[in-house]
Amino acid sequence: VGAGSMGSSKGELDRVLFAEIYPALWRFASAVCDADLDPDDVVQEAVAQVLRRQPLSDLEYPSAYLKACIVNLVKNSHRSRSRQRSALQRTRPEAEVVAEYPSEVAALLFDLGADDRAALYLVDVERLSHDDAAALLGCSTPALRKRVSRARAHVRRHLEAER
Amino acid sequence: MTKRPEAPVIANAFDELATRRNPPRGSEAVWNEALRLSTDPPDEVLTSERPGRSRPAITVLAAAAVLVIVGAGTAWFVARGDQGSEQVSAGGGRSSSSPGSFDSQMPVAIRVDRTGTAWFLTEDHPTGALTVRAQDATGWSATYKVGGGPNPDSHPTLLAGGEWMILAYDRCPSPDCASHTSRLQPLKRAGNEIATDGSPWVSGPQRDSPDAPRLIGTTNTTATVSTGRRVVSVRRSGDSKASTLPPGAGDPCVVKGRVVAVVGTVSAVGSIPTAGQGGEVTAQTPEDVEEHLVTLTDDGRWQGTGSTLPLDTTTMHPFRCMPTGLELAEPDQLALAIWDGSAWTQHDPKTVPWQIAGNSDGLGLVGVQGGRIVRLNSSTGRVERAVTAPAALATRWSAGPGAMNSALPGPITDPVAIGGPASSPTAATCYLDTKREPNATAHCLLFQNSDSASAVPRKCVPTAIVAKSPSAPAKRVLLDRPRVKVTLHVGGVIRLVGPKCLPPWSAARTPIVLRPSSDGRRYVAIETGSIDVIVLGRWPGPPPPGADNLKTYTHLVVTVVS
Numbered sequence: 001v002g003a004g005s006m007g008s009s010k011g012e013l014d015r016v017l018f019a020e021i022y023p024a025l026w027r028f029a030s031a032v033c034d035a036d037l038d039p040d041d042v043v044q045e046a047v048a049q050v051l052r053r054q055p056l057s058d059l060e061y062p063s064a065y066l067k068a069c070i071v072n073l074v075k076n077s078h079r080s081r082s083r084q085r086s087a088l089q090r091t092r093p094e095a096e097v098v099a100e101y102p103s104e105v106a107a108l109l110f111d112l113g114a115d116d117r118a119a120l121y122l123v124d125v126e127r128l129s130h131d132d133a134a135a136l137l138g139c140s141t142p143a144l145r146k147r148v149s150r151a152r153a154h155v156r157r158h159l160e161a162e163r
Numbered sequence: 164m165t166k167r168p169e170a171p172v173i174a175n176a177f178d179e180l181a182t183r184r185n186p187p188r189g190s191e192a193v194w195n196e197a198l199r200l201s202t203d204p205p206d207e208v209l210t211s212e213r214p215g216r217s218r219p220a221i222t223v224l225a226a227a228a229v230l231v232i233v234g235a236g237t238a239w240f241v242a243r244g245d246q247g248s249e250q251v252s253a254g255g256g257r258s259s260s261s262p263g264s265f266d267s268q269m270p271v272a273i274r275v276d277r278t279g280t281a282w283f284l285t286e287d288h289p290t291g292a293l294t295v296r297a298q299d300a301t302g303w304s305a306t307y308k309v310g311g312g313p314n315p316d317s318h319p320t321l322l323a324g325g326e327w328m329i330l331a332y333d334r335c336p337s338p339d340c341a342s343h344t345s346r347l348q349p350l351k352r353a354g355n356e357i358a359t360d361g362s363p364w365v366s367g368p369q370r371d372s373p374d375a376p377r378l379i380g381t382t383n384t385t386a387t388v389s390t391g392r393r394v395v396s397v398r399r400s401g402d403s404k405a406s407t408l409p410p411g412a413g414d415p416c417v418v419k420g421r422v423v424a425v426v427g428t429v430s431a432v433g434s435i436p437t438a439g440q441g442g443e444v445t446a447q448t449p450e451d452v453e454e455h456l457v458t459l460t461d462d463g464r465w466q467g468t469g470s471t472l473p474l475d476t477t478t479m480h481p482f483r484c485m486p487t488g489l490e491l492a493e494p495d496q497l498a499l500a501i502w503d504g505s506a507w508t509q510h511d512p513k514t515v516p517w518q519i520a521g522n523s524d525g526l527g528l529v530g531v532q533g534g535r536i537v538r539l540n541s542s543t544g545r546v547e548r549a550v551t552a553p554a555a556l557a558t559r560w561s562a563g564p565g566a567m568n569s570a571l572p573g574p575i576t577d578p579v580a581i582g583g584p585a586s587s588p589t590a591a592t593c594y595l596d597t598k599r600e601p602n603a604t605a606h607c608l609l610f611q612n613s614d615s616a617s618a619v620p621r622k623c624v625p626t627a628i629v630a631k632s633p634s635a636p637a638k639r640v641l642l643d644r645p646r647v648k649v650t651l652h653v654g655g656v657i658r659l660v661g662p663k664c665l666p667p668w669s670a671a672r673t674p675i676v677l678r679p680s681s682d683g684r685r686y687v688a689i690e691t692g693s694i695d696v697i698v699l700g701r702w703p704g705p706p707p708p709g710a711d712n713l714k715t716y717t718h719l720v721v722t723v724v725s
Contacts, residue, residue, distance in 0.1 A: 027181060
């Protein structure tokens with residue numbers, strides 16, 4: 001078997017693997033992304049970053065690793081956009097900031113940082129244990145517990161205020 | 164795990180978020196695009212972990228390495244001072260950042276020069292470094308990188324002028340941007356490289372707010388740019404000269420190779436009251452007021468030419484400075500015309516709104532200042548400025564005394580910015596000559612410029628085009644694919660539509676108007692606000708570098724039938 005066909009079969013394996021994990025990745029990205037990012041863009045960029053280094057199938061936990069990449073990408077994007085926004089306010093005072101999800105629980109999630117949102121999603125939706133979620137996000141278990149607790153408190157506080 | 168009362172609510176909220184996103188493109192499409200992107204070199208470290216593992220120690224090491232690199236880069240920038248040295252690569256050279264990354268390079272401007280070469284200006288994030296790429300139809304491409312300082316540049320843009328592509332930007336030497344310098348760097352193709360034409364012209368420190376530079380005229384040897392109150396002429400020989408506009412001068416322009424501006428006569432009948440004076444102002448509207456032309460001399464001084472423009476309060480002959488020269492309006496339309504920064508519009512005089520122009524020492528009695536008509540309100544004694552109204556009608560223009568009657572450019576030409584509103588520094592106007600090419604087709608690229616892209620959520624981008632020819636029903640074309648086609652008759656209107664969250668400066672509020680030209684030849688002007696419309700002529704290949712990075716761009720093909 002030549003190297004080319006080996007590479008080709010590896011590529012095919014990666015393609016199948018990605019098709020399998022894509023729905024979960026997209027769902028995770030839609031939870032973590034800011035409102036002005038497209039989940040597919042982030043998933044796509046995360047996969048591209050991995051493929052530049054190695055085949056997807058070489059990863060021990062591809063889904064978990066890609067989710068970590070997604071969180072990092074969103075955080076990077078948020079930082080660079082913050083700088084753009086501040087520059088924009090200086091040059092275009094009339095540009096109004098549009099609240100896309102006003103006064104809803106979904107909107108509350110956008111008050112959270114990408115890390116907190118990811119932690120909340122992994123624990124409350126994907127039902128990962130705190131240990132697993134912490135490992136995925138690259139933080140300690142106590143830190144993750146704190147993030148989840150803080151995020152829940154944020155939602156709870158607003159829900160109680162609306163009652 | 165203890166189930167908390169808000170858990171279902173949170174899960175539902177995440178569900179709702181997912182439903183509000185753009186629908187998934189599917190694994191196949193995302194995979195193929197990721198595969199293509201993966202062939203480009205990485206632009207930055209996106210994760211500091213090794214695959215599939217959590218390694219805090221490695222994270223710390225990687226972060227430290229990044230800090231060292233950033234520190235070294237900053238020191239390098241500081242060591243280079245504020246002179247903005249450049250680095251040129253050519254022959255298909257690639258910048259250090261990948262054009263395929265959604266977070267690395269944001270397009271700032273696209274210009275096409277007279278040879279059909281497309282020039283792209285992109286800004287790297289988060290470094291703010293500027294890169295100019297050029298690519299022609301034969302596949303030649305080259306990259307020009309602008310050395311930066313510790314602070315990001317502002318108002319970067321490309322100005323197409325004659326043989327040159329002029330890179331213009333402002334730079335703040337200090338983080339608080341208490342002062343700034345304007346820089347102009349002429350670029351052009353020389354062999355397989357992008358060559359600079361002399362050192363960049365650097366203005367002295369300026370404390371006023373930076374303004375987007377505006378190209379006001381070019382010849383084969385000189386390009387003249389106005390930035391704020393400064394006028395800069397860059398010569399082919401590399402030298403340049405700069406001058407500050409005299410007080411009260413309107414927007415400058417180039418007439419017969421000379422930079423001219425109109426200055427109001429302050430010694431006419433009555434006086435010029437200002438809002439700052441307060442109290443009752445008894446000044447009367449002068450019956451005959453002349454606006455004097457001043458020209459910029461070779462040694463940088465402004466002097467009166469002896470010529471005057473007939474501007475009086477009964478006929479109110481306003482003028483406009485165009486890249487091609489000075490134009491005067493016809494007498495019967497003068498009192499009705501308002502320059503809104505991008506086009507002349509006609510209004511019923513009774514409905515023209517005015518606003519107090521504020522305290523403007525030396526303001527012209529009547530004329531054009533900052534792209535707006537100003538007048539003296541005889542009832543209040545205050546200086547007022549016309550407010551733009553949305554209704555736009557075709558207007559007729561003729562060359563008045565002293566005006567230059569220059570031909571408009573051809574199908575593949577310089578999309579010259581003609582001084583759009585301040586909120587749209589990259590507004591461009593493109594022309595299409597349908598006489599030389601009956602049933603001509605314009606290839607346009609619609610995209611959001613970098614500023615608007617950063618401010619507008621993905622859901623707030625235009626979703627469709629409504630094309631309306633004068634004698635045909637409106638046709639709606641969804642912008643749901645990379646290439647859409649529209650057929651219009653001369654006089655037709657293209658309007659971008661989108662959700663309500665489109666910002667007010669969006670092109671959705673500014674119809675794209677296709678208008679016949681003033682001299683009877685069928686030109687079509689496509690004018691937009693904050694969304695660039697770039698005519699790429701017969702651009703034959705795939706989207707130019709940088710464009711494929713944009714998810715919101717649409718290749719709009721406009722066929723104009725006469």
